[in-house]
Amino acid sequence: MPLMASPGGSGGDGLLALYRHADSLYHLNQSTPANDSLALAEFTVVADVLEKGGNHGGSDTLLTGALLKKGILLDAGGDYARARVAYCRVLGYHPPNDSLIFVTSVLVGTVYYNLDRFDSASYYLLRAESASGRFKDRDNSVRLYNTLGALYCDNGNYRQGKNYFDKALELVRGVRVYDTAAAVSLQINIATASFRVGQYADALAIYRQLLGYRPLRDYVYENMGRAYVGMEDYRSAMDWFRRVKVEQIPGVLNEMANAELHMHRLDSCEWFLRRLREVVAASGGKSMPVGAVASDGKTASGAARVHPLDMGVNAFYAAAELNERGDLPGALASVQQAIGQFAGSINKKDAYGNPTNFTGAFAYYRLFDALVLKAELYDRVKDLAAAYATYTAALSLLRYIEKSYATDEAKLFLKKKSALVYAEALSACLRLSILHPNGDYLEQAFLIGEKSKASVITANLEETAFMGVAGPERDLLQKVNNCKYRIARLDVKSEGMTDSAALAAMTREKEGDELELSRLQKALEKDGEYYRVKYGDEGGTVSDLQGELTASQALVSLYVARDVLHVFVVTKDGLRHVAVDSLAQLEKDVEGWLDALKTTGNGHRFSGGEIGRRLYTRLVKPIRETTRGKTEWVIVPDGVFALLPWESLYADEEGKQWLVETTTMSYRFSSRLLNAEGGAGMKEGVLAFAPFASAGDGGATSAGSGAAGAVGGGSGAATGGGGSVGGEVFQRLPASREEIAGLPGVQYLDTRATKQQFLAAVNHYPIVHLATHAVSSMDDAAASFIAFYPAGRGVMDDRLYLEELYGLNLRSTRLVIISACETGQGEVAPQEGVISLARAFAYAGCGSTINSLWKADDQATSAILGRFYYYLKRGETKARALQLAKLDYLKSDAIDKSPAYWAHLVLTGDSGALYPKRRWILWAVEGFALLVMVTVAWNWKKWEKKSRRIGNAF
Known part of the structure; x- marks a missing residue:
């Protein structure tokens, strides 16, 4: 190292010369370890002297330059701890709002990631992301997005990780000098994220394209093997794993052990696990992330050491192998070691210890899997208390992970993967309640089920509650809603698109919006x-729920678990549980009942027959006995039972009476939404739409209480009285005019009943009534929509799609009546309910909905809803008003009174009253007035007939 004079005077020149010499070594095209070591030493001297001299006041670029390049050299050498110190000192000295802050934030965030300190990594990386738009720094932007992608993937949010990888790859491809190594690394990451979400064919196609790139071929081999493991083709997986150089990727030994474990070759599994431990012992136990993002944005190369995560995975696989051998104590010790490695915040020697704080956890999905295995092991050794405690920790982590996800799509994917764990936890808790009947295990079992239900809806409603608070948070939440709405619109636009270039552009636009959504939520x-x-996870208690129930109500919550239907009944006086076994047959009967309801009217008569009697005996009867005479049921369904209108079932063994005749019914997505009533409307009355009421032109009519608006005249809709929405022809609904006539508020008919008018007016009325057509897709929720009058501007302007509803604010809406076919239909998501149009309204904040479960007679629907409004205005609760309206239909002179004609309309959400209860004297006055009107009308008809006879005589 050249001699250096002390700083100041000519010494300052010497310090500058030393910096320039170090900088020339730093920028050599062909650097060597010796040159890097010398440059590091010289940068260290420069930084130390300047720091000791002081008076740099945060503006000394020589000091910050020396510290930054010192950090980069330490970073490249794998000394992340010292690199972190150097980077943090740069941030401490340098003023804000500078490109150097952006670069250093990226570098320190990457170092924190390599040190497995995920919270700190996230803080600095998101800080850099918020400033990235101000600087054109491609290399560091690529590094930023690559590391953020890796961070999200490590925590199980593969979709968001893929979005970041795609964004980084787009930057790499956007320059003249193509960085092949960076592009290949990113494509490997994209493919890995794809197979993690089950897109194995897509992942393998990418890997095969990359096989020709020799420097990263080992990583391609390993990931192809992991993809084949995901496809359960373990022999093919081993073929690819064997091609990997172990000295390059020691962690492949874990993956080989896992493949052997799946093929039940336990000795081979144990051999591969032991071999990895030997590699670690031979390296002196030193650790270095393999495949982590290095300071140059590329995958670390050279002699690889083992990542701490690999040792946690090794212990996890060892526990699974010991479990297969029947060595349960050994398996428990090994899985506890894995948990300690992944969590880093518990006493590894305490076999009962579980993490309680998940901030900074090593790898969420790995930790979750380890906790679940530990709980299963304790269950096997008959230590139910320990199993329950571990399941509780696993579910708390699961809820933490779910809340950290930005998009609902990622949350629903997570729920599909985790449903079985909730079921196992609930089962363990119920068994404990039998062993300890005086404990609170029955209540805990009930709360486990409830916390799993409608968590996506609940989280959105809790978060949007901040919309009512003025300030920057409100503005951010509005931006979040706008972002969700844009994503929904892009989902809808991409449906059926065949232009691959346009689809790719739309995909990139959506990825950008999803990243923006994540950034806004982090802010x-x-x-x-x-x-x-x-992130709060306390939840309510059974006592809280009992306070919400009336003396006549019973909350009936269902939970589907393996071959058992668990029914929890909460009333003012207690919590009870009943288990209904032979679930498969019960579900088959429900599907048969629904099929009978839906096919009635197509030349068939409804026949409940033996199915109805079985459903009464096995479902209705045990619940009635458990509810102990309660006349109103609030049902929280699960699985296929979410598609069942319970009021259509038999109320006795012979089928002489329907359940609607004895019991008031309403439904909830979760008991946590029991008191979600929605806000007060800005105006009184009903906002009503009937886009296909007639062939004529329409308009908007305002009406006072009980007054009907007359709308008529015009040129007529397309297709001779129907309407063509996006090329799909909808028939006229003549009864829809009568259905909304006379409702207090405003009615939009025919040409005025447009989507644009709906969006402009929707959150200004407590009640919204949609008498129209709808399409519900059982397989693709994005294809479900409500039809409005075809204004001729395109599909997006004529249809209100389900996903668009998620971005609306309906917190002022108390009730939405969707008088359209099959609006309650959709895919049944585990513990989240039916992904239907009705659910979308609840997600947007609407207090309750009345929707239809199948295509039904529009005259019957109109008659029932007319009576519903009558009883609602009289002060009845929404649930009771709907029940009374259906009973009126059963007492009417209708030709067909089977449940196919009246049970399709169900109330989901708040069941309370919208109007104050009227006193009997007002009812008497109203009844007298009605009698006078009927008498006058009858006499008028008699006079009219007499007049005709007289006229004919002339």
């Missing part, structure tokens, strides 16, 4: 109260 989390609400 919101800086508000302490918002963070507490979002």
